[in-house]
Structures are given as C-alpha cells and as structure tokens.
Amino acid sequence: MLFAEAVTTAPSYLTTLLWLIPLPPILAFALIALFFNRYRQTSSTIAVLSMIASTVMAYIVFFNVWQLKDLGKAPISSSIAWLPTGDTTLSIGVSVDPLSATFLFMVPLACTLIFIYSTGYMASDPLYSRFFAYLSLFAGSMLGLVVSNNLLTLFVFWELMGFCSYSLIGFFYRKPSAYKAAVKAFMTTRVGDMLLILGMVYLYAQTGTLNFFDIMHSEEVLELLGTTPAVGIFGTTLGLSAAALIGLLVFGGVVGKSAQWPLHVWLPDAMEGPTPVSAMIHAAAMVSAGIFLLLRFFPIIEVSGEHSATFTTIGLIGAFTAFMGATIAVAQYDIKRVMAFSTISQLGFMVAAVGIGAYVAAGFHLLTHAFFKALLFLASGSVIHGVEHGHHHVHAHGHGHGHAHGEPEAEAEHADAETHHEEFDPQDMRNMGGLRHKMPVTFWTFLIGGLALAGFPFITAGFWSKDEIFADAYHHGIEGGDPLGTLVFITLVVTATLTAFYTMRQIKLVFFGKARTEAAEHASESTPAMTFPLIVLAVFALFIGFINVPPDFPIFGSIVGSGAFYFKNLIGQYLIEKPEPLAFNIVPVLFSLGVALGGLALGWLVYSGRNLEAGVTDPVERLGGLFRFLNRRWMWDELYRAIFINPMQWLADNYTRIVDKGVIDAILEGGWKAGAAIAGAFAAFDRVVITGISDAIGRGFRVVGDWGRELQSGQVQNYLLSGLIMALAILVFFLFLFR
Amino acid sequence: MDLFANALNGIPLWWFLVVSAALFCIGLYGVMARKNAIAMLMGVELMLNAVNINLIAFWRFIAPNSPSGLAFAAFVFVIAAAEAAIGLALIISVYRSNQSIDPEKLDQMKL
Numbered sequence: 001m002l003f004a005e006a007v008t009t010a011p012s013y014l015t016t017l018l019w020l021i022p023l024p025p026i027l028a029f030a031l032i033a034l035f036f037n038r039y040r041q042t043s044s045t046i047a048v049l050s051m052i053a054s055t056v057m058a059y060i061v062f063f064n065v066w067q068l069k070d071l072g073k074a075p076i077s078s079s080i081a082w083l084p085t086g087d088t089t090l091s092i093g094v095s096v097d098p099l100s101a102t103f104l105f106m107v108p109l110a111c112t113l114i115f116i117y118s119t120g121y122m123a124s125d126p127l128y129s130r131f132f133a134y135l136s137l138f139a140g141s142m143l144g145l146v147v148s149n150n151l152l153t154l155f156v157f158w159e160l161m162g163f164c165s166y167s168l169i170g171f172f173y174r175k176p177s178a179y180k181a182a183v184k185a186f187m188t189t190r191v192g193d194m195l196l197i198l199g200m201v202y203l204y205a206q207t208g209t210l211n212f213f214d215i216m217h218s219e220e221v222l223e224l225l226g227t228t229p230a231v232g233i234f235g236t237t238l239g240l241s242a243a244a245l246i247g248l249l250v251f252g253g254v255v256g257k258s259a260q261w262p263l264h265v266w267l268p269d270a271m272e273g274p275t276p277v278s279a280m281i282h283a284a285a286m287v288s289a290g291i292f293l294l295l296r297f298f299p300i301i302e303v304s305g306e307h308s309a310t311f312t313t314i315g316l317i318g319a320f321t322a323f324m325g326a327t328i329a330v331a332q333y334d335i336k337r338v339m340a341f342s343t344i345s346q347l348g349f350m351v352a353a354v355g356i357g358a359y360v361a362a363g364f365h366l367l368t369h370a371f372f373k374a375l376l377f378l379a380s381g382s383v384i385h386g387v388e389h390g391h392h393h394v395h396a397h398g399h400g401h402g403h404a405h406g407e408p409e410a411e412a413e414h415a416d417a418e419t420h421h422e423e424f425d426p427q428d429m430r431n432m433g434g435l436r437h438k439m440p441v442t443f444w445t446f447l448i449g450g451l452a453l454a455g456f457p458f459i460t461a462g463f464w465s466k467d468e469i470f471a472d473a474y475h476h477g478i479e480g481g482d483p484l485g486t487l488v489f490i491t492l493v494v495t496a497t498l499t500a501f502y503t504m505r506q507i508k509l510v511f512f513g514k515a516r517t518e519a520a521e522h523a524s525e526s527t528p529a530m531t532f533p534l535i536v537l538a539v540f541a542l543f544i545g546f547i548n549v550p551p552d553f554p555i556f557g558s559i560v561g562s563g564a565f566y567f568k569n570l571i572g573q574y575l576i577e578k579p580e581p582l583a584f585n586i587v588p589v590l591f592s593l594g595v596a597l598g599g600l601a602l603g604w605l606v607y608s609g610r611n612l613e614a615g616v617t618d619p620v621e622r623l624g625g626l627f628r629f630l631n632r633r634w635m636w637d638e639l640y641r642a643i644f645i646n647p648m649q650w651l652a653d654n655y656t657r658i659v660d661k662g663v664i665d666a667i668l669e670g671g672w673k674a675g676a677a678i679a680g681a682f683a684a685f686d687r688v689v690i691t692g693i694s695d696a697i698g699r700g701f702r703v704v705g706d707w708g709r710e711l712q713s714g715q716v717q718n719y720l721l722s723g724l725i726m727a728l729a730i731l732v733f734f735l736f737l738f739r
Numbered sequence: 740m741d742l743f744a745n746a747l748n749g750i751p752l753w754w755f756l757v758v759s760a761a762l763f764c765i766g767l768y769g770v771m772a773r774k775n776a777i778a779m780l781m782g783v784e785l786m787l788n789a790v791n792i793n794l795i796a797f798w799r800f801i802a803p804n805s806p807s808g809l810a811f812a813a814f815v816f817v818i819a820a821a822e823a824a825i826g827l828a829l830i831i832s833v834y835r836s837n838q839s840i841d842p843e844k845l846d847q848m849k850l
Binding site for chain 1: 767770771772779842843845846847848
C-alpha cells in the first residue's frame, strides 16, 4: 500500500495556499470584467494564467497531502470567525481532506484544459472576453466550493456557480432558446437549493455548527442526529431521524444541481451554452458539485440507518434517473444532447451508488466520469466546430461570396447561431458521418472517451469505476438480499447496456461511414489549442481508473501492486468507519464485461452498412411510438408545462387580471379619486374662503381708496365743506357727547 | 352816543347772537357756494364780521369793564384787512395763470 511509507506531517504553508486556491480565477473575473473587457487576447491570457496559478497551488497542496495517513481524521484546516450569531459564532474556513484532495486533483486540471480549449473554440466569438470572465468565476466558485470546510461557504459558492451557469447557458442571449434555457436552469436548480437551505438550517439548529468535520468526525454529533426524531410541520413526527431528514433535504439540493429526476430537465437545455461551458457544467463543476455535497453528507445519511427512507429515496431516484437518461440518450440526434442525457444517466449511477451505501464507488465514478465526460464534450465541440467550418467552407464557395476561408467567421459566428441553424444544424448527427479521416485526433480521443463511458474492459477508466458500483450493488443486492440493492443492480446493468449501445451509435453516426452532408465532407481538424486538451484528457480517461483497482482482481491487481485501492483508502478516511473492501467476486465483473461489450457490439452491428448511408432512417426510429416518446425525452417537459408552468401561468394571468387589475388597481384608483375629491374640496375652500377674504380686503381698500380719492378733488370749496363737516362734528362731539 | 347807546339798551343778547349767526351762515354760504373767488372772499369778510358782532356783544353784556373784547375785535379787523389784501393778490395771481377765478375750475391743488 502506498500509505506504508507515508509521511505524517504537512508543511504549515498549506493552509495559506488553501485560502488562495480559489482566488486567482475570481480575481481574473474582476480584472477582465472591469479593465480588460475590450482586449480579447489579454482576457483569455489572464483567465488561463489565473487557472494555471490555481492549478499549481492546488497541486502543491495535493502532492503534500496525498500520502498523509491520517488526513481523514485530521484534515488540514483553517478557520476564521465570520458571523457572530447570538451566543455562538459562525466560522468559515478552508480545509483539505481526502474528498476535497481528490477534487483538488480533478477540478483544476479539467478547468485548465477547458480554458485552453476555449481559447480555440471561442476564438471567433465577439463576446470572447465576457466568456472568459464568466468561465473564470465559474472555475473559481468550484474551487471555492471544494476547499470550503463548512456548508455555508459551500452554499455560497454553490449559488455562485448557479449564477455562472445561468450566464453561460444564456451566453448566446440573442437566441430565445438560449435565454429560456438559462432561466430554466436557474429556476429548476433553485427548487433544489430551497431544500438545501432548509437542510442547512435544520442542521445548524440541531448541531450549532456547519463545519463538516465538527459534524462528520464526531461520533456524538452523528449519534445525536441519528437518534433525534425529526420534527415535521406543526410538531408532527415524521418517523424519521433528524439525520434522515437532513439527508433528504440536502439530497433535494443534489437532485437540482446534479440533474436527477425530477429536476433533470434543465441539463439537456443547458446545451444551449457554448460547448466548453457544457464540459464545465457536465464534468468539472456544476453537476460534480452536487455529488460532492452528497458524498460530504454521506456520514449523516449513513447514521439514518441502513434501510432508512433517505437511502431508499436516493437509491430509487438514482437508479430511475440512470435508466431514464440512458433510454432518452438512445433516441437523440443532437450530438451534445446525447451527451447531456448520458451525463444525467451517469450521475444517476453515482446517486444510486450512494443510495446503496457505495460511497467509494460513487466518488470513484464521479472522478473518472469527470475526465471522460469532459473529454467527450470537448471532442463533441471539436466535431461541431469542424462541421461548422465545413459548412462555412461550402457556404462561402457555393454562394460565390469569395470569402477567404475562415475569415468571415469573426462576425458570422453569432449571426450563424440565429440564421444558419434554421437550415443546417452542425450538432445534428445525421449531418455528420465519416469524420474519422477528416478529424483524426478528435476521432481517437472521442473513441477513448466513448469507450470509457461505455465501460470498455480493462483499458478505460469507466470500466473500473462502473465495475466498482456493480460489485457493491451485487454484494448488497443479489448476495446480501437487499431488495433496493437488487433493483439498483438490475437497473444499472440494463442502463450500462444502453449506455454502451448509444455510445457506439454516436461514434458510428459521427465518425464512420461516408459523409452524409457537404459540411461533413469539408470538415477539418481543429486547432492545437483544442486538440491538446483532448489528448491530455484522453490519457486520464484511459488511466485514471487504475488508482482504484481491487487488489485481488486477476492480473491487474498484481500489476498495480501497492497502488491497489489507493482511492478507496484515500477517500474512505473521510468516514469514521472505513469501508470494508469487498472480496473479489467474478460475477459482477462478468456482468460489466458482458454489458459493455454486448452493448458496443449491438451498436456496431445496428449502425453499419446501409444504416449509415445518407437518407436512411435511423434504426431506432423503427421503435415507432416508443422512439417518439424517448425522443421527446419521456415528455417530462410537456408534463411539467402542463402540471406546473401552465397552471402557474394561468394563476399569474388571473392574478394579474383579478387581483392586480381588479382589486389593487381599483383600490389605488379609488384612492386617487378620493384624494382628488379631497383636493377639490380644499381647492374650493381655498377659492371661496381664503382667496375670497383676501380679495374682499383688497377690494375694500380699493373702494375706500376710490372714495377717498373723490375727496381730493382739488377744489377749495370741497375742502372747506369737509372742514365744515369736521368742525360740526367736533362741535357735536363736544356739545353733546363729551359732556 | 347816549342815544345810540340807549337805542340799543333794550335789545337782549340773543338778538345779537341771532344776527351774528345769520350773518355767519350767509358768509359761509357765500364761501361755499359762490362761483366767484372774490365773492368767496366777501363771504369770508361777512363771517369775520359775524364773529366781531359776537365778540362785541359778549363784551358789552358779560364783561363791559374789560378792554379785551374790543381789542379782539380790533385784531380781527386788522387781520381781515390783511387777509383781504393777500386774498385779492392771490386771486389776481390765479387769474393771471388760469384766466378764470371760478373756484370749480381751480383744481390744481390736488396735483
């Protein structure tokens, strides 16, 4: 075992590095957004360099801790007090433990490759700088989420990622489908996030801390959570432990983020974003974050009991999602949409694995899946790019515009998204075919990714991680007699067969046969900026599986020697009780061999010869009604539209009409009318009383003045007369009144 | 003198007062109502003389031993003479500037 000669202490600068890891991309976001948004080259350089800086720091941390023996029990951690909350203080901080170490290995690498790829893929986009700004923030958020040592900051970064995915899915915001997809993704994940908040609040109410290790590494706290009965609304008891309820609520967040049924509907639509974003969402960040959180909460879910409602729910939803995603993927034509449903299906695998308690297998599959799915997405992007290129080529020549090859794309790309798609869809696999000669690097890397996804035996990573899940499911279900385990095992076996089938269908449709359109005929290989990440990822898609080979696996167990079950020993440390390694069993291995090879062979046979020619109906369309049902994605969108969106819209419309216009507007209108009446009364009062009095006074003075002026006639006899009158008056006064 | 004095002996004071009041009123009317400035001046003379009658009458009946009554009357004569002189001079001056001595047409005082 690798841990035999392990070092036991880590250098002290690691905590500083941990704080710094998420910083460069977030800083890059700020720099690009504020200062360099006009400088395309500078923006991408800053983004890529920041990502490389993060990667270097993350790898320094990783290689310092990957052999630490008791990293699980004593994670390297650093906290600061953040929010005083009455008697207690909420601390936030960073840490590295086995689980986050795994992610510190995978996330920065995948992100860096996606960044490099984006410099090529987005090269002709007018909003290049904005793209890199968002992408940087996305990557920074994911790194922040990984190094968080508490649920609160994890949640903050979780939401930041939600925002970034919203912005990036809606990146081609002039396309109505793009911004609708962005809103859909944001709203759908919000449903899950609401549950996650509830879970977080409940957890804090129960334990008084959100620090993962204070909870997950303390047997007393876990025991308390496991034995406290959960309190429902109005004090009802739910028949659950607090741990089970918290697990369920957190799982609600995971369902939203990791696109599990019933909140899976946003992920296929997220294809509207540029392809590197899809890779980011499907592999490195977004959906991985959901499973990451689920693994983080595994100790809490575990104490809810072996057959608790939480485990059952997780297992059933995971298995169902895996099956559903795979069936839908079979009947899609959009190259990226196949991948999207494949992601949903594979995430279902992981969730189902958690549901049967296979914590390590879920984490392992998450890791391998991240690599081969990132690879597949980037390769799909390369295919789309190539076909689009071919389309422009044909277009430019066919219409005699005489554009230099590739040059007009700078302005055309965005416009293309709106106009050309009407007539030509470069993502439709029916428009491809025969690309293996035109795009050799893309072909080989796509093939490797596809085989890994299908679980091609021994030489791909996907085989090892799927086999691990199968082994656990077989052990729990068929051997252990657990009905949930049995169900999960059977579902996953069927799903894996479908997975292999649709993967082969895709490979054959895209790369084999003859080009079915002129665009595919003229497709050309992508630039090195795009093919280099493919090659690196392909290497990982092949070999990352060897980090968790069972030691008693025939031949391979002895090849890897002391490295066997390295991954299990590493992330198993997170749990208080280290998971017991299962004894090697040939039956699940045979199953995984059988389904992978069987599915691939079936796909190869169905999609060969005449079925690959242009104009031939896809064989799966012969399924008729079932095909349409699958092609329409089980009608979930229609169902949700009928159940939630339309009633909500009806409610909103009627609310507007009745309450808003009818009641509120009426009240307001009544208000202003009353106000007008009062004002009118005041105006009348003003006019009659105040103005009247002042006017009367003025008029009075005027009258008196006019009268007084009459006296001043200038005629001496009049003056005399007044003098006489005055004298008489004085006389009268003195004679009769003053006596 | 005696004859004259006796002739007046039987006449009571109020007769003089009535004559004086009547004279005063006639003078006043003249001042107020005549359309001729000279006639107004004559009215003023009448009023002054009415006052003089009063003064002499009261002296004779109430304080015959004091000279103040006669002195007063003498002053009034002097003043009346002076006033007539000044008044006539004013009237001439007014006439020169206005070609009229009708007091109704003289309204420059309000200017």
